[in-house]
Amino acid sequence: MPQDVYDKIMMLCKRRGFIYPSFDIYGGVAGFYDYGPLGSQVKNNIENLWRRFYVLKDGCIEINTPIITLYEVLKASGHVDEFTDLTVHCGKCKQFYKVEDILEKGVSVEEALKKNLLRCPRCGMVLKNVSPVNLMFSTKIGIGEGRKAFLRPETAQGIFTNFHFLYRFAREKLPIGVVQIGKGYRNEVSPRQGMIRLREFSMAEAEIFFDPTNKTHSDFEKVKDKKLFLFDNEKEMKLSLREAVKNKVVDNQALAYYMYLTQEFLLSAGVDPKKFRFRKHAKDELAHYARECWDAELFSERFGWVECVGIADRSAYDLSSHIKSSGVDMYALRRYDKTKTVKKKKIVPNMSTLGPLFKEKAGRIKTLLENIDVTSEVDEISVNIDGEKIEIPKDCYKIVETEEKVSGEKFIPHVIEPSYGIDRILYMILEHNYMETKKKEEEYRVLRLKPGIAPVKTGVFPLVNDDKLVEIAKKIDNDLRDAGVITYYDDSGSIGRRYARMDEIGTPFCVTVDHDTIVDNTVTIRDRDTTRQVRKKIEDVVDYIKEKIGFLV
Ligand SMILES: [Zn+2]
Numbered sequence: 001m002p003q004d005v006y007d008k009i010m011m012l013c014k015r016r017g018f019i020y021p022s023f024d025i026y027g028g029v030a031g032f033y034d035y036g037p038l039g040s041q042v043k044n045n046i047e048n049l050w051r052r053f054y055v056l057k058d059g060c061i062e063i064n065t066p067i068i069t070l071y072e073v074l075k076a077s078g079h080v081d082e083f084t085d086l087t088v089h090c091g092k093c094k095q096f097y098k099v100e101d102i103l104e105k106g107v108s109v110e111e112a113l114k115k116n117l118l119r120c121p122r123c124g125m126v127l128k129n130v131s132p133v134n135l136m137f138s139t140k141i142g143i144g145e146g147r148k149a150f151l152r153p154e155t156a157q158g159i160f161t162n163f164h165f166l167y168r169f170a171r172e173k174l175p176i177g178v179v180q181i182g183k184g185y186r187n188e189v190s191p192r193q194g195m196i197r198l199r200e201f202s203m204a205e206a207e208i209f210f211d212p213t214n215k216t217h218s219d220f221e222k223v224k225d226k227k228l229f230l231f232d233n234e235k236e237m238k239l240s241l242r243e244a245v246k247n248k249v250v251d252n253q254a255l256a257y258y259m260y261l262t263q264e265f266l267l268s269a270g271v272d273p274k275k276f277r278f279r280k281h282a283k284d285e286l287a288h289y290a291r292e293c294w295d296a297e298l299f300s301e302r303f304g305w306v307e308c309v310g311i312a313d314r315s316a317y318d319l320s321s322h323i324k325s326s327g328v329d330m331y332a333l334r335r336y337d338k339t340k341t342v343k344k345k346k347i348v349p350n351m352s353t354l355g356p357l358f359k360e361k362a363g364r365i366k367t368l369l370e371n372i373d374v375t376s377e378v379d380e381i382s383v384n385i386d387g388e389k390i391e392i393p394k395d396c397y398k399i400v401e402t403e404e405k406v407s408g409e410k411f412i413p414h415v416i417e418p419s420y421g422i423d424r425i426l427y428m429i430l431e432h433n434y435m436e437t438k439k440k441e442e443e444y445r446v447l448r449l450k451p452g453i454a455p456v457k458t459g460v461f462p463l464v465n466d467d468k469l470v471e472i473a474k475k476i477d478n479d480l481r482d483a484g485v486i487t488y489y490d491d492s493g494s495i496g497r498r499y500a501r502m503d504e505i506g507t508p509f510c511v512t513v514d515h516d517t518i519v520d521n522t523v524t525i526r527d528r529d530t531t532r533q534v535r536k537k538i539e540d541v542v543d544y545i546k547e548k549i550g551f552l553v
Helices: 004-015 037-057 071-078 109-114 154-161 164-168 241-246 251-269 316-328 352-369 423-434 469-483 495-504 515-520 536-547
Strands: 019-022 034-035 068-070 084-090 094-100 130-134 139-140 145-149 176-185 200-210 226-232 236-241 276-280 294-298 302-315 332-349 381-385 388-392 397-411 413-423 432-437 441-449 458-462 487-489 511-513 522-527 533-537
Touching: 004 071, 004 294, 004 441, 019 139, 037 200, 037 251, 068 139, 068 226, 071 145, 071 316, 094 397, 109 536, 154 164, 154 176, 154 316, 154 413, 154 515, 164 176, 200 251, 226 241, 226 251, 226 302, 241 251, 251 276, 251 294, 251 302, 251 413, 251 423, 276 302, 294 423, 302 316, 302 423, 302 441, 316 381, 316 413, 332 352, 332 522, 352 381, 352 388, 352 432, 413 423, 423 432, 441 495, 458 469, 458 495, 469 511, 469 515, 469 536, 495 511, 511 536, 515 522, 522 536, 533 536
Parallel strands: 226 276, 458 487, 458 511
Antiparallel strands: 019 034, 068 145, 084 094, 084 130, 139 145, 176 200, 200 413, 226 236, 276 294, 294 302, 302 413, 332 397, 381 388, 432 441, 511 522, 522 533
């Protein structure tokens, strides 16, 4: 079978220590990859570049929460019920398949079942028993019965369950942007797309909390004339942020702004602009929490257009669910100019009857009761706990009329979420920058990685193994490392071979110490992309390289 670009890149990645299948000595498992020494560097560089955009430029705060997540959190978020794939089982082959993978394009599941079109790809048997399967890895906390938990399917829930704390941290002012970079898990039915469909993956997510009456962004004015590459499932178009919002192609300024930030990040990371677009989700493909969603898609020769970033307007979905099921006040306050005095009806729980009646649930019921808005005459009061509706007897509370000084109006913030799949982005950057030529009848490979993303920034070589040249080269190597530039010192093989080794892993610059160096104190610096060489004074090498790299992440 002829190799396509994916095979070629994955071979290079394995040989040179970027990425390779996990548990290789035991035959590997689909959906898991290890990052080797160079791959880990590239991944760190991409994540740190992302931080430059979100934490440095946009002013988001970064947190870190556990991977193992309580059942209650993911029940409230909807993942226990909704994070599923429709699967089908072949009893003969003992195999599970994702229905989507074996369904003919344009045929609905109902139609396929009715006309016996769903067949086992192995034995051809007609398959019938279609059922949704939850894709979370489950575990438990503690021994014995323990507490039910899952490996998180997204980092976002760790941010939502922190909101009341982060709101105070940000001195109760919206918008607040909170980010988290870390692992997410999805127990794919039968992943067959290599790096594109992983069971354990790295994500970078930002949750931007807004007042829903004000989905604007303070930097929108600065960038409103920049163009976005959009695709609405029918036609591709280039619209400025201003036009996109004005014509309601994109719902609001904030959403458009984060699309722009995403585009800037991906292009700075080395994505080919011709292989990039934003695609709008059709109504029927929106996730259970999303109001509007745009995917940043990158084009791959093997996989076609691949979703690498999802930018969703999650509205108030997550916070309302967590308020409802935890009973904790996670509202924000829209402040009035002056405090107002208002007449209010309030529920005052009567703990002497509530306590004995509801025991360990009494505390949560008390909080829920106190948060109920009593606006009209009410006959009965009920609360929801863990999905169960509990009616509260009349002797457990009283309704009193009070006068209260209020400084503002409570509301649930809306959330705009840019969510990045780091592994996919990393693979796409490799594919978009992989170049192949022939040199002296041999295949010659170059990874044209941006200097900021490249795992090694500079190769340092003595032209020959001469004590004087080696001493100078090692000194330059040290000076570069002291300045934070990752180098690779190489003194073996012809200079051509050494360049080739560096080109193949994307090293943007090579410094060579030769016989002239001893005479005039200069070295050659070769540029990977132009292969042009310039001569520079030794004392200028560090500054020259640092300036060329642009920034170190
Ligand atoms: Zn079968």
